[in-house]
Structures are given as structure tokens and as C-alpha cells.
Amino acid sequence: MKYTFDIQRTTTPKAKPDPNTLKFGRTFSDHMFIMEYETSKGWYDGRIIPYGPISLDPAASVFHYGQEMFEGMKAYRTPDGRVQLFRPYMNAERTRKTNERMCMPDIDPELFVSAVKAIVDVERDWIPKKEGTSLYIRPFIIASEAFLGVQSSNQYKFMIICSPVGPYFDVPGGGIASTKIYVEEELIRAARGGVGYAKVGGNYGGSLKAQENAAAHGCSQVLWLDAHEHSYVEEIGAANAFFMIGDEVITAPLQGTILPGVTRASVIELLKKWGMNISERPLRISEVVKASEDGALKEIFASGTAAVITPVGELKFSNSNLVVGDGGVGPLAQKLYDALYGIQTGKLEDDMNWTVEV
Numbered sequence: 167m168k169y170t171f172d173i174q175r176t177t178t179p180k181a182k183p184d185p186n187t188l189k190f191g192r193t194f195s196d197h198m199f200i201m202e203y204e205t206s207k208g209w210y211d212g213r214i215i216p217y218g219p220i221s222l223d224p225a226a227s228v229f230h231y232g233q234e235m236f237e238g239m240k241a242y243r244t245p246d247g248r249v250q251l252f253r254p255y256m257n258a259e260r261t262r263k264t265n266e267r268m269c270m271p272d273i274d275p276e277l278f279v280s281a282v283k284a285i286v287d288v289e290r291d292w293i294p295k296k297e298g299t300s301l302y303i304r305p306f307i308i309a310s311e312a313f314l315g316v317q318s319s320n321q322y323k324f325m326i327i328c329s330p331v332g333p334y335f336d337v338p339g340g341g342i343a344s345t346k347i348y349v350e351e352e353l354i355r356a357a358r359g360g361v362g363y364a365k366v367g368g369n370y371g372g373s374l375k376a377q378e379n380a381a382a383h384g385c386s387q388v389l390w391l392d393a394h395e396h397s398y399v400e401e402i403g404a405a406n407a408f409f410m411i412g413d414e415v416i417t418a419p420l421q422g423t424i425l426p427g428v429t430r431a432s433v434i435e436l437l438k439k440w441g442m443n444i445s446e447r448p449l450r451i452s453e454v455v456k457a458s459e460d461g462a463l464k465e466i467f468a469s470g471t472a473a474v475i476t477p478v479g480e481l482k483f484s485n486s487n488l489v490v491g492d493g494g495v496g497p498l499a500q501k502l503y504d505a506l507y508g509i510q511t512g513k514l515e516d517d518m519n520w521t522v523e524v
């Protein structure tokens with residue numbers, strides 16, 4: 167292997183959580199990956215150490231100007247006990263694009279994937295076995311130089327932490343359930359020329375207010391509209407959005423405001439393989455409403471690593487609402503979930519060559 171890392175094992179391992187009551191992102195494994203960067207040296211000293219707090223100078227750039235990024239991926243345990251990742255090189259390539267936009271140092275995709283594999287290998291026993299569970303992996307980079315000028319930092323830390331997670335939906339026996347989504351007509355997530363296509367913290371801090379609006383309307387997430395006309399559909403919460411109208415499946419094109427999801431790309435590839443009519447094109451919310459009135463709106467669903475596929479049963483506007491199909495889980499959402507989740511967990515043959523064994 168091209169990249170190897172020192173491993174310092176914990177002497178006080180934690181008890182593993184009860185797989186039946188696992189929540190998302192609340193428990194963390196015993197170790198973490200950490201690597202340093204300095205402009206004069208490049209990336210160096212990648213190592214695995216016991217999980218715990220880190221010390222940073224209060225003037226570190228990340229605290230003041232938000233120069234940072236993160237990724238999200240999962241490790242799955244297969245029925246025969248192997249451990250696999252889902253398309254990790256896509257996360258590595260997305261990291262390069264995010265870093266380029268944020269004036270942060272490039273990382274060789276081989277280094278990124280080697281680090282992910284190394285920490286997952288050490289934390290093998292932290293991958294829960296129960297149906298619907300997995301190990302969520304959170305790589306992130308923070309600007310750590312102590313300097314209060316608004317400029318790109320000369321020092322960074324690249325870290326990876328891991329969290330055993332339960333099924334996203336509380337469905338007996340596993341699977342997916344439909345959700346209600348609030349159409350946010352005032353607040354926006356990302357504008358052309360901005361950082362919407364990059365997984366950077368500020369995009370999410372800035373989204374909390376809309377999330378509060380959604381919750382106040384009894385919804386789990388927001389449907390974001392474009393920043394300029396507040397008219398085109400963009401994303402659902404921190405997931406990509408798909409609409410099936412007649413026999414056409416539509417998702418927003420990648421023009422800088424949409425996060426290019428690994429799940430989104432995989433959904434598109436599967437739909438093409440199945441010979442379906444998939445378009446990456448601008449879609450007005452008014453077209454969705456009209457299709458609903460005409461009986462042509464078949465399904466809406468979101469795609470992302472956390473929930474894989476989230477079917478939308480209802481769209482709520484500030485003073486109206488729209489039920490999608492019969493309000494339950496649509497057949498296409500179910501078929502996509504079964505295919506993706508089956509490949510991710512090794513229950514189905516990986517005929518797309520998407521998984522990477524650890």
C-alpha cells in the first residue's frame with residue numbers, strides 16, 4: 167500500500183451501544199484518524215489515535231471564517247462478514263472540488279481512501295450487525311492556523327471520526343417510510359457562484375432557520391427553491407430531490423447550487439440501466455403543482471447517504487398542501503432503495519462495481 171499510518175490503540179475501549187436503540191450521530195467509536203498540513207510540508211503525520219477532544223488556538227481560522235469542509239459516507243457489513251465502502255473515490259473526488267473552492271489544500275484520492283480504509287479497519291468491531299445499521303464515517307478538514315486575517319490558512323487538520331448508526335426510518339422490520347416536506351418559499355440555500363456544490367459547514371448552519379420553519383409546519387425537511395426566482399426545485403434538506411411526472415424522472419442539473427450526491431449519481435445510473443427516462447433539467451415548483459392537479463405527478467423522493475432514499479408523501483406550502491400519489495412509498499422509490507441498499511450491504515450482487523472492500 168502506498169500510504170500507511172501509525173496506529174496508537176486505546177487502552178480504555180468503550181462498551182458498544184445497543185444496536186436496537188442506535189440513533190444517528192450520537193455515539194462515536196474508540197479511535198479517530200488525524201493528519202496535519204503545513205504549506206511548507208504538505209500533508210504529513212497521518213495517524214490513528216484514541217478518540218477524544220483536540221486542542222486548537224482560539225484564533226484558529228475555522229472558528230472565525232469557517233474555512234472547513236466535511237464528507238459523509240458509510241461502511242457496511244455484508245451477510246458473510248466482509249466490510250465494504252460504497253463508491254469512496256466519489257467522496258475523494260468531491261473533496262478535491264470542495265477544497266479547490268474553499269482554497270484548501272488538495273488531497274490525493276488514494277490518500278483520502280487509504281485513510282478511510284485504515285480507520286474503518288481499526289473500527290471493524292464498531293460496525294453493527296443488525297438490519298439497517300451501519301458505521302457512518304465523517305471525514306473533515308479544518309483551517310487551524312492562528313491568524314485573524316481573512317485569508318486562506320497555512321495549517322490544516324484532516325480528521326475522520328466514525329459513528330455507529332441505526333436505521334433512518336422507524337419502520338418495523340426495516341425499510342423506508344414516506345415523509346412530509348415543507349416548500350421553503352422565502353429562505354434560500356445556495357446561489358449561483360456560491361458554495362452550494364461544496365460540503366462546507368456554513369451551508370448547514372445557514373439552513374437551520376428553514377429547518378425550524380419546516381418543523382413548525384409538521385414537516386421533517388424543507389424543499390429548497392432556487393435563489394433567483396424562488397421557483398425551481400433544488401434539494402430536499404441535505405439530500406438531492408427527484409420528481410416523477412408521467413414517465414419522466416427529473417432532478418435538478420448541477421449548475422453550482424446543487425450538492426453532487428454520490429447517491430444522486432447512483433440513482434441516475436440505475437435509472438439509465440433500467441431504461442427509464444431520466445432528465446437533469448430545471449423544474450419549476452409550479453410544474454410539480456400542475457402535474458399533481460393533472461394526476462401526472464407519480465412520485466417525489468430524496469437521495470443521500472444517511473437515508474439512501476426518502477419518499478415524500480406530502481408537500482406543504484405556507485397555505486396549501488399537495489399529496490403525492492397515495493401519500494405512501496412509491497414503487498420507484500422502493501425499487502431504488504432495494505437496489506442501492508442491497509448493493510451497499512452486499513445482499514445483492516454488485517454488478518455496477520460500486521463497492522470497495524476494507
Ligand SMILES: *Cc1c(COP(=O)(O)O)cnc(C)c1O
Nearest residue numbers: 404405406425427428429470471
Ligand atoms: C451530502 C448531501 C447530499 C447527498 O450526498 P450523498 O453523497 O448522496 O450523501 C445532498 N445534498 C446536500 C446538501 C448534502 O449535504
